[in-house]
Amino acid sequence: MKHITVIGSGLMGTGIAHVSAQAGYQVTLYDINEEQLQCARQTIEKNLDKGIEIKKISEEVKWRALSNLHLTTDLSEAVQHTDFVIEAVPEILELKIDIFKKLDKLCRESVILATNTSTMSPTEIGAATNRPHRTIAMHFFNPVYKMKLVEIIKGLETSDKTLEVTKQVAKKMGKETVTVNEFPGFVTSRMNCVIGNEAMNMLSEGVASAEDIDKAIKLGLNHPMGPLELADLVGLDTRLKNMKYLHKTLGEKYRPSPILTKYVKAGRLGSKSGQGFYNY
Numbered sequence: 140m141k142h143i144t145v146i147g148s149g150l151m152g153t154g155i156a157h158v159s160a161q162a163g164y165q166v167t168l169y170d171i172n173e174e175q176l177q178c179a180r181q182t183i184e185k186n187l188d189k190g191i192e193i194k195k196i197s198e199e200v201k202w203r204a205l206s207n208l209h210l211t212t213d214l215s216e217a218v219q220h221t222d223f224v225i226e227a228v229p230e231i232l233e234l235k236i237d238i239f240k241k242l243d244k245l246c247r248e249s250v251i252l253a254t255n256t257s258t259m260s261p262t263e264i265g266a267a268t269n270r271p272h273r274t275i276a277m278h279f280f281n282p283v284y285k286m287k288l289v290e291i292i293k294g295l296e297t298s299d300k301t302l303e304v305t306k307q308v309a310k311k312m313g314k315e316t317v318t319v320n321e322f323p324g325f326v327t328s329r330m331n332c333v334i335g336n337e338a339m340n341m342l343s344e345g346v347a348s349a350e351d352i353d354k355a356i357k358l359g360l361n362h363p364m365g366p367l368e369l370a371d372l373v374g375l376d377t378r379l380k381n382m383k384y385l386h387k388t389l390g391e392k393y394r395p396s397p398i399l400t401k402y403v404k405a406g407r408l409g410s411k412s413g414q415g416f417y418n419y
C-alpha cells in the first residue's frame with residue numbers, strides 16, 4: 140500500500156488527502172474542479188503550518204507531506220499507480236455509483252475502493268462494480284486532521300482481507316477505528332443527525348436562541364461543539380442529504396427539520412458559504 144487516490148477535494152477530500160500525505164502515502168487528489176483542487180492544497184498547507192506552530196509536526200514532515208501530494212482533474216491519471224481509492228464526492232447515491240463504476244474499469248484488479256459516505260450502503264455502491272469484495276465504507280470525521288476516529292462499514296460482500304487492509308490504512312493515518320454493521324447512518328451519523336435535527340426543531344419552536352441551545356449542550360452535556368455550530372461545520376447541504384436518506388430508509392423520526400430545508404434553499408450552507416445558523 141503506497142499510493143492513495145482521493146476522489147473529490149471538498150471539505151472531506153482535502154482532510155483525507157492531508158492525513159494520507161502526512162502518513163507517508165503518495166496521494167493523488169482528483170476533482171472535476173481545478174479551482175477546488177488549488178484551494179485544497181492551500182488548506183492543507185495552512186493546516187500543516189498550524190501543526191508546526193503547535194509543535195505537533197516538524198518542517199520536514201510538512202515538506203514531505205506536500206511533496207507526496209499530487210493534484211489532477213484527469214481520472215485515469217489519478218488512479219494510474221493507485222493501490223487504494225477513497226471517494227469523497229457529494230452524498231448523492233447515483234453519483235457515487237457512477238464514480239465507482241468508472242473506478243472499477245480504470246483501476247487494477249487488486250485496488251480497494253472505499254467510500255466516505257456518511258449514511259449510505261457500501262453494499263449498494265459496491266454492487267455496481269465487479270469487485271464488491273474489494274469495496275468498503277471508510278467514514279472519516281470533520282475536521283479530519285483533528286478527529287481521531289474512522290468508522291468502517293463492511294458491505295455484504297466485503298472480504299475480511301479488505302477490512303483488515305482498510306483498518307491498517309486508517310491506523311497508519313493515526314486513526315482509531317470502529318467496525319460497524321451496515322445500517323443507514325451507521326452509529327455516528329444516525330446519532331449526530333438526530334441530535335442536530337432536535338436542536339433545529341427547538342430553534343424553530345422558539346425554545347431558545349441558537350447561541351443558548353449550543354451553549355447548553357456544550358456546558359451542560361459536555362459536547363465539544365453545539366449541535367447547530369457543528370451542523371454549520373459539516374455543511375447544511377450535506378446534513379440535509381444525510382437526513383433525507385435516513386428519513387427514506389429509517390422512517391419518520393428522521394424527517395429533516397423544516398428550518399434546515401429552508402436554509403439550504405436560501406443558500407445558507409454553513410461555514411463554507413459564510414452563513415448558516417451563524418454568520419462567518
Ligand SMILES: C[C@H](O)CC(=O)SCCNC(=O)CCNC(=O)[C@H](O)C(C)(C)COP(=O)(O)OP(=O)(O)OC[C@H]1O[C@@H](n2cnc3c(N)ncnc32)[C@H](O)[C@@H]1OP(=O)(O)O
Pocket residue numbers: 186187188189190191193195196256257258279280281282284285286328331363364369373
Ligand atoms: C457528517 C459526517 O458524516 C461525520 C462528521 O464529520 S460529523 C462532525 C464530527 N466532528 C465533530 O463532532 C467535531 C466536534 N468538535 C470537536 O471535537 C472539537 O471542537 C475540535 C476537535 C474540532 C476542535 O477542538 P480543539 O480544542 O480546537 O482541538 P485541539 O485539541 O486543538 O485538536 C485536537 C487534536 O488535533 C491536534 N491538532 C490540532 N491542530 C493540528 C494540526 N494543525 N496538525 C496536526 N494536529 C493538530 C491536536 O494536537 C489534538 O491532538 P491531541 O488530542 O492528540 O493533543
Ligand SMILES: NC(=O)c1ccc[n+]([C@@H]2O[C@H](COP(=O)([O-])OP(=O)(O)OC[C@H]3O[C@@H](n4cnc5c(N)ncnc54)[C@H](O)[C@@H]3O)[C@@H](O)[C@H]2O)c1
Pocket residue numbers: 146147148149150151152169170171172175227228229230231238255256257258278279280281372373374377
Ligand atoms: N462534511 C462533513 O462533515 C462530512 C463528514 C464525513 C463524511 N462526509 C461525506 O463525505 C462526502 C463529501 O462531503 P464534503 O462535505 O467533503 O462535500 P463537499 O461538497 O465539500 O465536496 C465535494 C467535492 O466533490 C467534488 N465533486 C463533485 N462531483 C465530482 C465528481 N464527479 N468527481 C470528482 N469530484 C467531484 C466537488 O467539486 C467538491 O470539491 C459526502 O459523501 C459526505 O456525506 C462529509
